[in-house]
Amino acid sequence: MKRKNSLEEAEKLISEVEKTKDVELDEEFRERLRIEIAKKIEEEVERKKRESLKKAKKEEEEYFVRFSLNIRLQHLTLAIGVILLIITGLPIKFHDSWWANLFFDLIGGIQVSRFIHRVGAGMLIFVSIWHTIYIAFTKEGRNEFKELLPRKKDFLDFYQNIKYMLGKTNERPKYGRYSYIEKFDYWAVYWGMVIMVLSGLILWFHNFFLGIFPKFVFDIAKEAHSDEAMLATLAIVIWHWYNAHFNPHVFPFNPTIFTGKISKERMMREHPLEYEKIMKEKLMKEGKADEK
Numbered sequence: 393m394k395r396k397n398s399l400e401e402a403e404k405l406i407s408e409v410e411k412t413k414d415v416e417l418d419e420e421f422r423e424r425l426r427i428e429i430a431k432k433i434e435e436e437v438e439r440k441k442r443e444s445l446k447k448a449k450k451e452e453e454e455y456f457v458r459f460s461l462n463i464r465l466q467h468l469t470l471a472i473g474v475i476l477l478i479i480t481g482l483p484i485k486f487h488d489s490w491w492a493n494l495f496f497d498l499i500g501g502i503q504v505s506r507f508i509h510r511v512g513a514g515m516l517i518f519v520s521i522w523h524t525i526y527i528a529f530t531k532e533g534r535n536e537f538k539e540l541l542p543r544k545k546d547f548l549d550f551y552q553n554i555k556y557m558l559g560k561t562n563e564r565p566k567y568g569r570y571s572y573i574e575k576f577d578y579w580a581v582y583w584g585m586v587i588m589v590l591s592g593l594i595l596w597f598h599n600f601f602l603g604i605f606p607k608f609v610f611d612i613a614k615e616a617h618s619d620e621a622m623l624a625t626l627a628i629v630i631w632h633w634y635n636a637h638f639n640p641h642v643f644p645f646n647p648t649i650f651t652g653k654i655s656k657e658r659m660m661r662e663h664p665l666e667y668e669k670i671m672k673e674k675l676m677k678e679g680k681a682d683e684k
């Protein structure tokens with residue numbers, strides 16, 4: 393609070409007291425009192441400000457754990473692998489363009505790009521094996537997989553969301569642990585993975601595959617790899633990055649998949665049904681603990 397405002401506030405208080413008590417204070421004493429009261433007012437305003445900041449911070453700090461370390465590491469490996477594949481694959485596809493040649497000059501030649509592309513491919517194959525083991529052999533993995541299976545509700549949510557976007561209803565769909573958007577993301581990776589890994593392996597070990605398959609199989613693999621690469625890049629940059637990071641609620645970056653944590657406020661807005669479920673379970677646990 394500015395000194396001028398607090399002095400004015402103090403002046404009002406003193407005048408009110410003088411008026412109600414019908415007294416006139418000594419001028420020097422009055423001025424000292426005015427300054428003291430102004431200081432107190434400022435202190436009070438500062439205290440209230442600090443308190444509300446503390447409260448806001450506490451609310452912000454109320455987090456839920458959304459992703460385990462295992463999921464976060466899988467996502468990180470997949471993300472690094474795919475980014476490596478995109479930035480080294482696209483210059484190979486557009487090798488005649490000026491920017492591709494600039495890129496090759498910067499990293500030390502097309503051979504380096506081809507090598508890094510194979511490193512990214514290795515990461516992608518590794519994470520797909522890791523994920524398969526995770527969903528087949530761990531309880532957490534099986535639960536996550538079940539949560540990600542498409543259900544009738546996802547189609548209803550999609551319809552409801554379209555209605556909401558068109559302004560036909562004020563009610564947004566209420567999502568559980570995963571929205572239909574997130575499920576779409578997840579299943580798109582399966583499709584992309586099968587096409588990219590199969591066609592990529594045929595390109596990588598072409599001598600071996602040309603020995604057992606006719607040439608047109610190689611041509612199809614090359615075409616599929618090249619076109620699906622564009623589709624995958626656009627799907628990741630436009631669909632996935634928009635939904636996960638650039639949408640106005642979380643812009644410019646959503647740290648949840650890296651930290652594993654989600655704020656209570658986002659949990660209530662983005663996954664209200666899961667929030668309700670967790671709170672119910674918590675209450676039940678507390679109830680049980682009380683009974684003991």
Ligand code: HEM
Pocket residue numbers: 474477478481482484485506509512513514516517588589590591592593595596614617618621622624625
């Ligand atoms: C999201 C994943 C991937 C993207 C975006 C991607 C992108 C690309 C692109 C754009 C090309 C150039 C195709 C052309 O010449 O028209 C390429 C080539 C290639 N890709 Fe991929 N790719 C991916 C995954 C993979 C995987 C998983 C493998 C191997 C298992 C692989 C192996 C190869 C090979 C061997 C080539 C030929 C490169 C060369 O000329 O040496 N790619 N990739």
